[in-house]
Amino acid sequence: MALSRLSSSSAGSNFIKPLSAALSLRRPISSDTTTFTIETSVPFTAHNCDPPSRSVDTTPSELLSFFRNMALMRRMEIAADSLYKAKLIRGFCHLYDGQEAVAVGMEAGITKKDCIITAYRDHCTYLGRGGTLLEVFSELMGRRDGCSKGKGGSMHFYKKENGFYGGHGIVGAQVPLGCGLAFAQKYSKDENVTFALYGDGAANQGQLFEALNIAALWDLPAILVCENNHYGMGTAEWRAAKSPAYYKRGDYVPGLKVDGMDVLAVKQACRFAKEHALKNGPLILEMDTYRYHGHSMSDPGSTYRTRDEISGVRQERDPVERVRKLLLSHEIAAEKELKDIEKEVRKEVDDAIAKAKESPMPDPSDLFTNVYVKGFGVEVFGADRKEVRATLP
Amino acid sequence: MSTCVRKFGRWVSLVSKRGFSTSTCIQEDASQQSLKSLNLCSAVNQALHIALDTDPRSYVFGEDVSFGGVFRCTTGLADRFGKQRVFNTPLCEQGIVGFGIGLAAMGNRAIAEIQFADYIFPAFDQIVNEAAKFRYRSGNQFNCGGLTIRAPYGAVGHGGHYHSQSPEAFFCHVPGIKVVIPRSPQQAKGLLLSCIRDPNPIVFFEPKWLYRLAVEEVPEDDYMLPLSEAEVIRQGTDITLVGWGAQLAIMEQVCIDAEKEGISCELIDLKTLIPWDKETVEASVKKTGRLLISHEAPVTGGFGAEISASIVERCFTRLEAPVARICGLDTPFPLVFEPYYMPTKNKILDAIKSTVNY
Numbered sequence A: 001m002a003l004s005r006l007s008s009s010s011a012g013s014n015f016i017k018p019l020s021a022a023l024s025l026r027r028p029i030s031s032d033t034t035t036f037t038i039e040t041s042v043p044f045t046a047h048n049c050d051p052p053s054r055s056v057d058t059t060p061s062e063l064l065s066f067f068r069n070m071a072l073m074r075r076m077e078i079a080a081d082s083l084y085k086a087k088l089i090r091g092f093c094h095l096y097d098g099q100e101a102v103a104v105g106m107e108a109g110i111t112k113k114d115c116i117i118t119a120y121r122d123h124c125t126y127l128g129r130g131g132t133l134l135e136v137f138s139e140l141m142g143r144r145d146g147c148s149k150g151k152g153g154s155m156h157f158y159k160k161e162n163g164f165y166g167g168h169g170i171v172g173a174q175v176p177l178g179c180g181l182a183f184a185q186k187y188s189k190d191e192n193v194t195f196a197l198y199g200d201g202a203a204n205q206g207q208l209f210e211a212l213n214i215a216a217l218w219d220l221p222a223i224l225v226c227e228n229n230h231y232g233m234g235t236a237e238w239r240a241a242k243s244p245a246y247y248k249r250g251d252y253v254p255g256l257k258v259d260g261m262d263v264l265a266v267k268q269a270c271r272f273a274k275e276h277a278l279k280n281g282p283l284i285l286e287m288d289t290y291r292y293h294g295h296s297m298s299d300p301g302s303t304y305r306t307r308d309e310i311s312g313v314r315q316e317r318d319p320v321e322r323v324r325k326l327l328l329s330h331e332i333a334a335e336k337e338l339k340d341i342e343k344e345v346r347k348e349v350d351d352a353i354a355k356a357k358e359s360p361m362p363d364p365s366d367l368f369t370n371v372y373v374k375g376f377g378v379e380v381f382g383a384d385r386k387e388v389r390a391t392l393p
Numbered sequence B: 001m002s003t004c005v006r007k008f009g010r011w012v013s014l015v016s017k018r019g020f021s022t023s024t025c026i027q028e029d030a031s032q033q034s035l036k037s038l039n040l041c042s043a044v045n046q047a048l049h050i051a052l053d054t055d056p057r058s059y060v061f062g063e064d065v066s067f068g069g070v071f072r073c074t075t076g077l078a079d080r081f082g083k084q085r086v087f088n089t090p091l092c093e094q095g096i097v098g099f100g101i102g103l104a105a106m107g108n109r110a111i112a113e114i115q116f117a118d119y120i121f122p123a124f125d126q127i128v129n130e131a132a133k134f135r136y137r138s139g140n141q142f143n144c145g146g147l148t149i150r151a152p153y154g155a156v157g158h159g160g161h162y163h164s165q166s167p168e169a170f171f172c173h174v175p176g177i178k179v180v181i182p183r184s185p186q187q188a189k190g191l192l193l194s195c196i197r198d199p200n201p202i203v204f205f206e207p208k209w210l211y212r213l214a215v216e217e218v219p220e221d222d223y224m225l226p227l228s229e230a231e232v233i234r235q236g237t238d239i240t241l242v243g244w245g246a247q248l249a250i251m252e253q254v255c256i257d258a259e260k261e262g263i264s265c266e267l268i269d270l271k272t273l274i275p276w277d278k279e280t281v282e283a284s285v286k287k288t289g290r291l292l293i294s295h296e297a298p299v300t301g302g303f304g305a306e307i308s309a310s311i312v313e314r315c316f317t318r319l320e321a322p323v324a325r326i327c328g329l330d331t332p333f334p335l336v337f338e339p340y341y342m343p344t345k346n347k348i349l350d351a352i353k354s355t356v357n358y
């Protein structure tokens, strides 16, 4: 059930990953690791650097894992939508469906020793970093089994052991943090890099430019990844940005524009970016992508863009459908098998939700933990003024 | 509501519609005005319509405001006044406020919206170091008195860490700006118009919990409510309660419950946090001998601490009990524990009883 089992943790053509038993039994070809190449949907557009090749190495097994992982993310987000509407998820909740290829492709191009830091649209990035569905749904519902023990909620997912630094609510704030992570990586000479993700809206925050300068000045192995879904809440990119060519916004920092709906292009770009950053310092990756849902649960997502625009993207650029077509046209899988995978992930999601619902709420005393390393002699009472009580040393 | 006219308190109608006016107001009889039932969001919207209508040198801007903003408070403004005067900004709070200061320095009324009070911090430097000190450090050559920053604040039941905070106390530590928080639709309209027309930069926090919830009869015309004047919204003899914004709705219920137990509470809406109306609070505490302050922000370093210290200085010999503060807890605003965090009715009632029985 853990996505990490299927997602690539090693870059390059020698990608070898065990597939789930169910899959490999049914179809030996799914564990086929013979390398072949596929052209990216569109060429990369580069700013101040030579773009990587459009021919991307992959294997049948990798492609199938891409399909599975993206289908799982898609299903997870749709389920989160329903849970929110059923009021089982409270707080703010931002869904990632449409953008799955970025999370999945990125993981295929890097390792878990590389760091990722992102904003609040973090469910799928977390899953890509090896998080489990149970942790996702528990966190969403504020339960103890959540990845932040139920204390963070939708916007605050973290996974330290796999280099996932979260999960940040203030638009743009995570990007300078990414520079700090990259500095530490550079200092320890461990040949790892940081991917700091932000949106097209966030690209207009002053902090972005501060981070760019710092990263370039100190040659940090930092990759600034602009997930350009073309809207910051209700604001279309052109309304907010004089230059919506975000990959060029670094001026002296090179950039690459990537079809963020093409998981193979994302993988190629991230691998390229890592190499580049270790040798030459920072790089901007602009991922041209799209979110299907509204900005958050209170946004129907249809007032500032046309339904035709959304259905057009779904029909022509959908990341899951793209991989489905590749699998079929290369005769790696049959239609029925892909449908079965979708059924499987649906069940995985349902099972995880059922389990998460059984996870207990955090203990009321957890309200006071983690404010500081230790409490400062806090003694307080809950709303009932008697029963619920927490005392910390 | 029968208490409607009383609640108008000191509302005043505007005479001077051009130029920065603070004191050129006249009293009028509330009952002569045409009233309309409005929620707090619509009252804010109406105030903005009036502000733009009465002064061609006024502007409204912020993230998504020309589409109405996330809470719909700016609905219709762009259609009526044009995109030159009502416009979206990029997502950049520091830039928004800095821009507003410059615009105001040229003699305009710059009405900036920060989408949530939780997002005001990127602009904190501009507010504290630029806006608040412009007049002082230029020896009165320059000021940005036309600047009003609107920001929705406070809990909404399940907003979590970054859609719930009450950051007013940070700004109360800054001489040179005013901080104003309304409790109701009527108050919101009158106070916002006063803020927009006040010759000082102001941070105006709107209780977002009440945007749709609070509905009240609001005069349709142009009126202003005085700043730095607190209002006794309920008379009492045993204890003085001081609060502002959404918390007053809780405190009003507490007053009713306390009355059932034979305790008579006097409730004061502070409205302007700096510079605040010490006299009204002092007079009340001298009468009741007891004081309780309640706010949603964490208790430590909250504005309640300042009120408490000032009142102890002024009323030391008249106090019959220690000043009580029932506030948010000293934790980040929590996601799943909001009911524990909040200064709820029962917590306040308990504190009232123990203060009265001290």
Ligand SMILES: Cc1ncc(C[n+]2csc(CCOP(=O)(O)OP(=O)(O)O)c2C)c(N)n1
Binding pocket: A121, A169, A170, A171, A198, A199, A200, A201, A202, A203, A229, A231, A232, A233, A295, B063, B091, B093, B115, B119, B122
């Ligand atoms: C400093 C700050 N200002 C405003 C907000 C409210 N807000 C949350 S997300 C968002 C839009 C961000 O758009 P973008 O960066 O494109 O990311 P996307 O939501 O498209 O992933 C805004 C305005 C915030 N969280 N932080």
Ligand SMILES: [Mg+2]
Binding pocket: A199, A200, A201, A227, A228, A229, A230, A231, A232, A233
């Ligand atoms: Mg965006």
